Amino acid sequence: DGGITQSPKYLFRKEGQNVTLSCEQNLNHDAMYWYRQDPGQGLRLIYYSQIVNDFQKGDIAEGYSVSREKKESFPLTVTSAQKNPTAFYLCATDARGNGYTFGSGTRLTVV
């Protein structure tokens, strides 16, 4: 079955650490997105990529970085510059007008 795999499901980060969240898809979709979800805030766009080797900042890109070396993969790194990283992170792909397909998410907690 085609889909999106996010890993890990739960992730714990110490203060000052960088962590990388994985997002892999086998849907052959060109566009991929990273959202952050906080209670009562809805989904806020962090970064998105329309094609390989290209990506754009979303509304809350500060403290995050991404890469898009392969069509199937769009990893998100949460850097130590992100002061409040505890949140639920969602990866999505775009089926060109059919709406996004979402992964099952990664819950990141700072300890």
Add this chain to the structure above:
Amino acid sequence: AQSVTQLDSQVPVFEEAPVELRCNYSSSVSVYLFWYVQYPNQGLQLLLKYLSGSTLVKGINGFEAEFNKSQTSFHLRKPSVHISDTAEYFCAVSLDDKIIFGKGTRLHILP
């Protein structure tokens, strides 16, 4: 700027009663509209979408929504809810290469 407003953050409703979740958007151009559902600790799942054509859109799990261009609304309805409908529901609008989400409405089903 385009935005999506979900007028209720929480909606309690008795089991087997009808429900309406309200959504208004602001846009000066034609848009695509979506409703997503999110169960606890999961990603978002597409319920239904409006791209063009008939203003009444039917989705999964017995939900439907009506696009009203004059009122810039896209309210979600279900004639009889079940306990399994307990979830958070997000209205979304697309423009260009991004989708903007509302802040969500949490549906509580009362026994």
